[in-house]
Structure formats: C-alpha cells, structure tokens
Amino acid sequence: MRRLGLLYLAAQNLRRKPFRSFVTIAIVGLAAGTLFSATLLIGSVHQSLEVGMERLGADLLVMPEGSAESGETALITGTPTSFYMDESVFEQVKAIEDVEQASPQIFIESMISSQCCTGHVQIIGYDPETDFVVGPWLEDNLNRPLENREVVIGSLILANKGESVHFFGTDFDVAGVLDSTGMGADESVFMSMDAAYEMALNSQEKAETFLEIQPGQISSVLVKVAPGTTVEQVAQRIKAGVPGTMVMTANDLSQSVTDRLSGFLRGFFVLDAIVWVMSLLTIAAIFSMIVNERQREIGLLRAMGGSRRFVFRLMLTEALMMTAVGGLAGILVGGAGLFIFKAVITASLGVPYLWPPLWYFGMLMAGTLALAVVTGAIASLYPAVSSSRLEPYAAIRQGE
Amino acid sequence: MIKLKEISKSYKVGPTTVRAVESVDLTIERGDMVSIVGHSGSGKTTLLSLMGGLTKPSTGRVLVDGTNIWTLSDREQSQLRNRRIGFAFQFSSLIPTLNAIDNVRLPATFSGALVNHGRATDLLELVGLKDRIHSLPGMLSGGEQRRVALARTLMNNPEIILADEPTGDLDEETEADILDIFRSINDKGVTIVIVTHSRAVASQAKKVLRMNKGHLEVNGD
Numbered sequence: 001m002r003r004l005g006l007l008y009l010a011a012q013n014l015r016r017k018p019f020r021s022f023v024t025i026a027i028v029g030l031a032a033g034t035l036f037s038a039t040l041l042i043g044s045v046h047q048s049l050e051v052g053m054e055r056l057g058a059d060l061l062v063m064p065e066g067s068a069e070s071g072e073t074a075l076i077t078g079t080p081t082s083f084y085m086d087e088s089v090f091e092q093v094k095a096i097e098d099v100e101q102a103s104p105q106i107f108i109e110s111m112i113s114s115q116c117c118t119g120h121v122q123i124i125g126y127d128p129e130t131d132f133v134v135g136p137w138l139e140d141n142l143n144r145p146l147e148n149r150e151v152v153i154g155s156l157i158l159a160n161k162g163e164s165v166h167f168f169g170t171d172f173d174v175a176g177v178l179d180s181t182g183m184g185a186d187e188s189v190f191m192s193m194d195a196a197y198e199m200a201l202n203s204q205e206k207a208e209t210f211l212e213i214q215p216g217q218i219s220s221v222l223v224k225v226a227p228g229t230t231v232e233q234v235a236q237r238i239k240a241g242v243p244g245t246m247v248m249t250a251n252d253l254s255q256s257v258t259d260r261l262s263g264f265l266r267g268f269f270v271l272d273a274i275v276w277v278m279s280l281l282t283i284a285a286i287f288s289m290i291v292n293e294r295q296r297e298i299g300l301l302r303a304m305g306g307s308r309r310f311v312f313r314l315m316l317t318e319a320l321m322m323t324a325v326g327g328l329a330g331i332l333v334g335g336a337g338l339f340i341f342k343a344v345i346t347a348s349l350g351v352p353y354l355w356p357p358l359w360y361f362g363m364l365m366a367g368t369l370a371l372a373v374v375t376g377a378i379a380s381l382y383p384a385v386s387s388s389r390l391e392p393y394a395a396i397r398q399g400e
Numbered sequence: 401m402i403k404l405k406e407i408s409k410s411y412k413v414g415p416t417t418v419r420a421v422e423s424v425d426l427t428i429e430r431g432d433m434v435s436i437v438g439h440s441g442s443g444k445t446t447l448l449s450l451m452g453g454l455t456k457p458s459t460g461r462v463l464v465d466g467t468n469i470w471t472l473s474d475r476e477q478s479q480l481r482n483r484r485i486g487f488a489f490q491f492s493s494l495i496p497t498l499n500a501i502d503n504v505r506l507p508a509t510f511s512g513a514l515v516n517h518g519r520a521t522d523l524l525e526l527v528g529l530k531d532r533i534h535s536l537p538g539m540l541s542g543g544e545q546r547r548v549a550l551a552r553t554l555m556n557n558p559e560i561i562l563a564d565e566p567t568g569d570l571d572e573e574t575e576a577d578i579l580d581i582f583r584s585i586n587d588k589g590v591t592i593v594i595v596t597h598s599r600a601v602a603s604q605a606k607k608v609l610r611m612n613k614g615h616l617e618v619n620g621d
C-alpha cells in the first residue's frame with residue numbers, strides 16, 4: 001500500500017493546477033537551462049584553451065606583419081590560412097636574448113581527399129630538428145620520426161590511422177591521429193617541412209593546382225622563452241629586433257578567445273539573472289495564491305492532526321519539487337541544446353570547444369540544481385510560514 | 401474529560417466586537433453523548449472548535465483530562481487532535497486531490513501508522529461506500545462525501561467525537577444510518593458531542609445543551 005507521504009501529497013497538489021505548475025516549472029527550467037548551458041559553454045572553451053595551449057607548447061608565435069587575424073583564427077578554429085616570410089626570420093628570432101627554443105612552421109591551405117571525404121584543411125609543416133610540438137607526441141605514440149610520405153592528423157580530419165590521404169598530387173600515409181584539443185590543431189595535418197617542400201615541387205607536374213612555395217619560406221616561428229624572463233619582455237625584443245614580423249603570445253590568444261566569448265555571454269547572463277528573479281517572484285506569487293486557495297484544506301489537515309511543521313513542510317516540498325523538476329529539465333534541455341548547436345555557436349563566435357571532464361559536468365549540474373532548489377525555498381518560505389501559522393478554525397471558516 | 405472554564409470567544413469585526421461564546425462553563429464526561437442545539441449564529445460551531453482546540457479562547461481555559469490544552473506545544477496539540485479527537489465538519493471537508501480511501505487514511509498518516517488500508521476499507525464499508533473506495537470527492541454526492549468524512553473521523557479510534565451538524569443536509573434514511581453509527585460507537589465508550597438542528601438526532605442524546613447568543617442554557621433530560 002502506498003504511503004500518504006509528503007511527496008505524494010505535494011505531487012497531488014501540483015497536479016490540480018497542471019498549467020500553473022507547468023508554467024512555474026518552465027520558468028525555472030529556462031533560468032536553470034540558460035545558466036547551465038552558458039556556463040558549460042564557458043567551461044568547454046576554457047577546457048579547449050587549456051588543452052590546445054598545452055599542445056601548442058609555445059609561449060609565443062612570430063608571424064609576418066599583417067597576418068595577426070588570420071593566424072589567430074587558424075590557431076583557434078582551424079580555418080586554413082597561408083602567409084609566408086623568409087626563413088632568415090627563424091635565425092634572427094633564435095638569436096634574440098632569452099629565446100630558449102624556436103622552431104619554424106609552414107602553413108599550407110589545402111583540399112584533402114581521403115577514402116571518405118574531401119574538405120579544406122590546414123597543412124602544417126614542422127621542422128623535425130627543432131620542433132617541440134609534434135615531436136613529443138611522436139615520441140610517446142609512434143616512437144620514431146615521421147617518414148617523408150607520412151602525416152599525423154588532427155582528431156577532426158576524417159581519416160584513420162593507416163589510411164592514405166592525398167594532397168597536391170602526393171599520397172601520404174596517416175601515421176597517427178592526435179587527441180582532441182577543440183582548437184585549430186584538430187583540423188590540421190602535420191608533416192615535416194621537407195615533405196611539404198617536396199610536395200610543392202611535385203605539384204608542378206602531378207597536381208591540378210600548383211603549390212607555389214619554395215624551400216626557404218616559412219609561416220611562423222614558435223618560441224619558448226627561457227625561465228626567469230617574461231613572455232612580454234621577449235615579445236618586445238623580437239618586435240624591436242626582427243622587422244616585418246608581428247608577435248602573438250599564448251596569452252593574447254586566450255585573451256582573444258575570452259573576449260569573443262564574453263561579448264556574447266554578457267547579455268546572456270544579464271538575461272538569465274532577470275529570468276531567475278522572475279522565477280523567484282513567480283513562485284512567491286503562486287504560493288501566496290496557493291495559501292489563499294487552500295486555507296480550508298490547510299485548516300482541515302491541522303484539525304486531523306497535521307502539525308504546523310507538517311503544513312510548512314508540505315508547502316516547501318511543493319516548491320522544491322517544482323524547482324527541482326524545472327532545474328533538471330533546464331539542465332537536460334540546455335545541455336542538449338548546447339550539444340546540438342555547439343557547431344553553430346562555436347563557428348559564429350569563433351571560439352574553440354572541448355567538452356570538459358565529467359567532474360566539471362557533475363559540479364555544474366549539482367550547482368545549477370542547488371540554485372534552482374534554493375530559489376524555490378526562498379520564494380516559498382514566507383507563504384509556507386504564514387500558512388503554517390493559520391489558526392485551524394479560522395482557516396476552515398475563511399475557506400468556506 | 402473535557403472541561404470548559406469561563407470560556408469566552410469574541411471577534412473584532414471592524415469597530416464592533418462579536419461575542420460568539422460568552423462565559424461558558426461546561427463539563428463533558430467520558431462516554432457522554434451530548435447534543436448542542438440553538439439558532440444559527442448562536443455560537444455552536446465556535447463552542448465545538450473551542451472544545452477541540454481549533455481556536456484559542458479569548459478568555460478562560462479548555463481542559464482535556466485536566467490539562468489546559470493551550471499550554472501544550474503545537475506538536476502536542478496536533479497529537480491530541482490526531483489521536484484522541486475526531487472532528488466531523490459542518491460542510492464538505494474532504495481533500496479534493498485524494499480518493500475516498502486516501503482521505504480516510506489521512507489521519508493515520510499523521511500518527512505514523514503504516515498499515516492502515518484494512519481499517520480504512522472496513523470503515524468505508526461501515527458507512528456503506530465499499531464500492532467507492534477509489535472515487536475522488538468530486539465524483540461523490542454530497543451525502544456520500546459526508547459519509548467518507550465520517551469514516552475519516554473514526555479512522556484513529558478517537559475517544560471524543562466533535563460533530564458539527566453531521567446530518568445537516570442528508571435524507572432521513574442516511575441520517576438514521578449515521579445516527580446508528582454514532583450510537584454504536586458511543587456504546588463502546590466513545591464520547592460524542594453533536595451540534596444539530598434535527599430533533600431525531602437531539603432526542604438520541606443523553607444531554608441536550610442549548611446555545612443562545614453565545615450563552616449556554618442547560619436543559620438536561
């Protein structure tokens with residue numbers, strides 16, 4: 001036999017005005033859902049930045065003057081780009097004080113054709129001699145340097161290890177697939193610079209489109225600064241010492257992403273705060289109504305032996321139930337919405353994206369739910385107290 | 401077992417004071433069957449509510465077995481109402497969201513009793529509604545609702561039943577049935593106080609009290 005517990009009684013009460021309960025739940029859901037998805041978006045972007053920056057492994061990048069925007073976009077979202085400068089820049093950068101490590105890269109925009117599909121990708125040629133980005137990964141995963149006809153690909157490139165991919169008339173074997181970073185590296189193909197130059201040379205005869213790069217051309221120089229100095233100091237020195245270049249620090253990149261995001265989210269959070277206040281007021285108003293509507297019933301429950309505490313708990317339970325259901329629904333819908341529209345959102349904002357670890361999800365869900373429930377508790381507190389204070393006889397009589 | 405000592409209850413309505421009950425002294429003994437009659441507005445319902453601790457007297461004391469119930473905590477008062485007193489109200493008093501049997505079981509829930517289905521079913525059978533166990537109050541006639549409410553009054557085996565016009569809007573036959581029930585539980589020692597307009601009901605009582613403009617007149621048989 002079912003127990004006539006608080007939960008059952010509260011649930012029955014919520015059912016008697018289904019539309020009103022639904023609206024309340026929906027408002028709480030909206031508040032919780034927007035908060036949850038916006039915070040999850042921030043968390044995912046930061047997660048991506050963290051992983052992506054670690055992969056990048058450099059404190060700063062030196063690129064040709066005027067390439068800042070496209071370079072930044074390429075690094076963050078993987079939109080292919082190309083710009084070139086002379087490899088003497090590499091030598092000059094390496095000679096700057098407190099540059100501990102420097103390594104050149106070359107960027108090539110390309111179509112990729114693999115067994116499954118074709119698409120735009122960014123080819124990044126690295127210098128195996130000095131590289132500190134792809135090298136460590138190769139050491140851990142492949143245990144040997146890349147051959148001349150081999151590439152390592154980002155996680156979003158639609159090809160598998162062992163398959164062959166085709167660029168500018170040359171076939172390459174996929175030697176490995178990198179872990180996701182959520183950033184541009186996921187949509188990039190890595191090969192050695194020599195392989196890239198050779199591919200360019202061969203494109204003259206084998207490919208429909210020529211690849212016009214020469215040995216001696218590079219796109220960027222990745223730099224690690226020596227301990228005990230600041231990245232900004234070294235950036236200043238490079239700016240002063242290597243004409244025709246611009247310097248982008250890892251911080252600049254993070255800052256740029258954060259700026260793109262906060263511009264979008266500021267309005268979002270203001271809106272969300274308004275919705276939270278609205279749900280608070282709605283719940284308070286609805287529970288004041290409920291107390292009036294149910295005066296007689298409350299009096300009857302008291303006459304049957306329900307204590308003040310019981311009446312108080314019944315009201316509170318109804319509020320907590322609605323807000324908990326609303327909170328959960330909001331989390332589900334908000335999460336699903338972000339999952340579905342992730343690609344659109346990140347593309348239109350130009351931000352990187354990587355789902356955060358499970359504990360982050362857990363904390364965020366618990367936090368959102370707690371906020372929803374606390375909102376319900378605060379909003380219903382006064383009506384719950386005043387309903388429990390009603391004198392049974394007066395309540396029964398007034399409700400007549 | 402219930403003693404009212406110099407009890408008054410007045411209400412402030414705007415500038416005037418309504419004296420609903422004035423200086424009533426009354427003792428109800430264990431096993432009594434008392435009826436209270438009087439004109440509408442004479443203070444009968446107020447008096448009954450004072451006896452059961454549903455409203456606080458303006459002056460005077462309500463003693464149940466010698467204890468002033470207004471010195472008890474809310475929890476103790478609630479327990480007293482739950483375990484020892486059964487109220488039957490003047491108007492429909494069922495919880496509309498609960499079906500007949502759940503309404504009947506409700507008092508048992510407050511006393512923490514878990515196994516109460518059997519007793520609730522028996523009581524519904526006693527009031528002749530065994531086949532309406534799962535009906536919601538809205539699906540029952542006024543008379544049927546009254547009978548479910550009566551079953552609920554009896555649920556926790558109260559020692560005292562305070563009934564406010566329990567047969568007020570019922571046909572004679574149903575009134576007689578309900579009166580039978582009251583008499584049989586009174587025979588088992590349950591104290592019963594009934595407010596009524598019905599001569600038939602009043603004639604069953606061992607004692608008839610008359611309320612007149614808040615004052616009590618005793619015309620004991």
Ligand SMILES: Nc1ncnc2c1ncn2[C@@H]1O[C@H](COP(=O)(O)OP(=O)(O)O)[C@@H](O)[C@H]1O
Nearest residue numbers: 411413418420439440441442443444445446447
């Ligand atoms: N809560 C209240 N506020 C104001 N007046 C009340 C209240 N309860 C009862 N009264 C007044 O007290 C008097 C007695 O009421 P009541 O006890 O209901 O009489 P009866 O049950 O005999 O008809 C009536 O005049 C009624 O209007």
Ligand SMILES: [Mg+2]
Nearest residue numbers: 444445446490
């Ligand atoms: Mg009355």
